[in-house]
Amino acid sequence: MSDLRLYSLLLLFVSIIVPSAAAEARFPMVKPGCRETCPGNNVLIPYPFGIGRDCAINETYVVTCNHSSNTTSSKPYLSKLNLEVLNVSLSSQTITVRTPVPQTCAGQANNTRWNSSDLSGSPFFYSKDDNKLMLFGCGNALLNQDHDHQVLSECTSTCNISRSITGCYGINCCTTSIPFYINKYILNYAITEFNNSCASAFLADQRWTPKRFSDLFIQRSLESVPVVLSWTLQRSDIRAIPGCSQSNRPLELESGKIYSQQCECETYGTDTFAIGINPYLDDECYYEDFAGFVEGKKNKTAAIVGSSAGVGVVFLMIAAYASYKIVKKRRNKKRQEKFFKRNGGLLLQQQLSADEGAVEKTMLFSAKELNKASDGFNKNRILGQGGQGTVYKGMLTDGRIVAIKKSKKVDENQLEQFINEVVILSQINHRNVVKLLGCCLETEVPLLVYEFIPNGTLFTLIHTGNNEELPLTWNLRLRIATEVAGALAYLHSAVSIPIFHRDIKSSNILLDEKYVAKVSDFGTSRSVAIDKTHLTTVVKGTFGYLDPEYFQSSQFTEKSDVYSFGVVLAELLTRQKPISSAATDETCNLSLATRFLISMEEDSLENILDPQLVNEENEQEVTAVAKLAQRCLNLNGKKRPTMKEVVIGLESLKLSSVHSTTPGNFQSPSCTEGESFVFFNNNYTWTTEGDSFRSASDVHPLLNKH
Structure with missing residues (x-):
């Protein structure tokens, strides 16, 4: 029987047993009797956050609705930090808030300024993966964890008021990443004397860009920017939630690593959030999964109809499972092909075919091979983490011990340069240079494979x-x-x-x-x-x-x-x-x-x-x-x-x-x-x-x- 016929039978079967009302069912995201949004505002506040003390898991997650003057609308504010909430994500365990932006201008008594933030004692950290250090204007900015610590990140921009600004690339504006999750920092910045210009330095959401780049050089109107905070939960916070499968979420800090508890439904695991279920609520994990379709507890009629189908149901379930496996395999293959193209795989193949010597020296690893080598990129295999990515220890099928570097996303505009460097570096053969053995491009981010060096730095x-x-x-x-x-x-x-x-x-x-x-x-x-x-x-x-x-x-x-x-x-x-x-x-x-x-x-x-x-x-x-x-x-x-x-x-x-x-x-x-x-x-x-x-x-x- 073809995959298409199996899939058609599955759809027919599901259309019979699943009531149309189930398609319209919506899983609740807040505790019973609690509001999902503030009046006149569409920002969803899901549990464990809540609007009001009785609606949140504890007082640090309480959100209040602050009303604007002369209007009936209101804005959600994280009560403990007094910051406006712009978005809450359960899957990434982050909350996006609006933070004020300090500013200094040339000609003031002191062109050097500093601002600080201290989230110590709270369950919130500035996310290293979702935020960037930005400097508007010309000068330089240094991000320190505190006065006595080394610099965590730095950014420098040069002055050129005549140049048309289309992005933040070091002319009148610069940006760089932050290396760790941090809950306390000091940001020092100084501006260059130039035409009475102003400058601002701050942490901001990676996805945020100013509406008008023309305002960067003299931008006294910039008052606030979005920033992403990771929120952490203790085991005691979610121990009483039935159906919740507790998993550790590692956060890399400068002082080491901490683990935040994350809740998933036992039935669905990481698919919980894709389905739209809030695993932090007591009852929401108790849903049955039938052939990829979710049925609520209240829709018991569907279960009765399904059980009456007898042998036919069993046959269809077997056919559905086989279809599911085939579709999943095809989907994974298409996904890998998509990543391979996006990460420059076709360009690398052209480079390899043009250079016969490079074919022998540059090895293309499969995602399956490196996943097995690193035990599924187990956190216990992590050798180190830096600005360019995370390095895992792995063992290839031939017994070689290697270091697998999971890179950050490659800029698609620089793919040719990235692939060119992979080819060149793989051909370097010097006893005092770490050997690049090959790469894998069929994953979401490129994986680079190096020889393993055992005695540290x-x-x-x-x-x-x-x-x-x-x-x-x-x-x-x-x-x-x-x-x-x-x-x-x-x-x-x-x-x-x-x-x-x-x-x-x-x-x-x-x-x-x-x-x-x-x-x-x-x-x-x-x-x-x-x-x-x-x-x-x-x-x-x-x-x-x-x-x-x-x-x-x-x-x-x-x-x-x-x-x-x-x-x-x-x-x-x-x-x-x-x-x-x-x-x-x-x-x-x-x-x-x-x-x-x-x-x-x-x-x-x-x-x-x-x-x-x-x-x-x-x-x-x-x-x-x-x-x-x-x-x-x-x-x-x-x-x-x-x-x-x-x-x-x-x-x-x-x-x-x-x-x-x-x-x-x-x-x-x-x-x-x-x-x-x-x-x-x-x-x-x-x-x-x-x-x-x-x-x-x-x-x-x-x-x-x-």
Whole structure:
């Protein structure tokens, strides 16, 4: 029997047994005797929220109706927070509220402003998935969790009043994501003096855009914006609800992970919300599902008619189930095909067919294969979470352990660039670069598969105290620095199309089972033609590692990666964080890079150096690396060395450290600009003059030795 005939019989059967009144039935969303909306307002307030104390699950979920003057209409307000409610979603467990927008204008006494929000003690958090940090006007904004914590997110826009604004891309307006669910933050923002302009910085719903972009530059009329709050429930809140299947909903906070209880009907699971049932109400989960059609408790007539059908009913149910499985399989296949096309799968196939070598190196995984490998993307398999997505540990059918990165949605306007990067990165073969094994594009968001690196990040090794199994000795620091420099030099110079990483930091440097460094997280990397810069519309990177030149000009060059590497060198030398509250009162507002440069200029390196490195036999080597870090951190990008030159210097020092019993083979580079100094060891002789390194040996064999 064909699928179409089975489906036709199913429809005929259902049309007989399901009364027409059932199609018109509507499941209640509030407790009996409670209002669904405020008078004159169409915002639905479903339980566990409620209009009035007796209609909500507890007092923090109480909504009040505030009447406007001279009108009979009213607006719903979340009573505890005194914020207007715009929408409540049971499926995503969020509530959208309207929040006020602070503003500052050029010419005021102080162009720097800050605003804060504190939801501590409430069951609400600012959703990281649904909100964005926005800055209207030109200047910069920094999002902190509190005064003493590191920056969570930052956004910068430049002034151009003559340019027609059609979106928020870094000209007169900028936007960026927030990394965690937060319930308390401080937002600092400063505006650039320009034509008496005004600026506002705030968190807003990801889907929200201003009605008129022309008002961005001087927009004194912007008073409020929507923002999305995730609401959390404790197990005690829903323990008494019959028929409710309790499930954990993880929320990632900066301080760790918490779990909110979510209610689903046992019969339908996650389909509860699609059917339109409110699982938080006592009676609503008690509905029977017949062949995909929902029948209420009150429609008992249908059940009687159904049972009288006897053997015919059994046959039709079997046919209906078979039809359901076939339809579901076809629907999943069409869905996967849709995602494959949307995520650039056809474009990737074209790239692979055009490059026979890439076919061997780029592997397309199926959604089923990666779902099995990650145990259904089990939360217990999560290795980490960042701005680009969530990483899960998985095991392929051939036994290989891999890291599966569930990316955020890819901008459809940048699909060609995304696919091009997947192909390029999959062909990178360097022992100090995490290998991209392949990808899966038939899921809602792209899945990238990398080799698994077991020993965490360099950030953890540096900043969480000495590893008893592997102390952070000078030789280990020098080796890791050399390996990372070699990887960057390879990306910049030894591949067919140079690649700029754009987010070099110690937390993006992984350590394998032998503590060999592996550069990872190419989510913001770019392939750039030789001798070209990359002009971006939105500054991307991590605060504390960002090249100041890039921050100002939005032009990313290979020297921007060099600056970020200089910060990593400073971390290795000082064991201090790039942005830290551990600094002294005089330097508490300065980054590690700035404090490091000041110490070098004042010839007081010992004041900032890791005490473990002070007064050791390798003092001259430490000084040499500090000098190299100083050059990498030069505010003038043209005066920074290339990564080729950096790796030559570090390789020379590493070999000198291995082959020398005393530091006598190394002359400390204490020269000033314009002078030169020479490094000697048994294998290399190389010099520096002014601002450029010159090697006596060919550098290419060094770079390609891997």
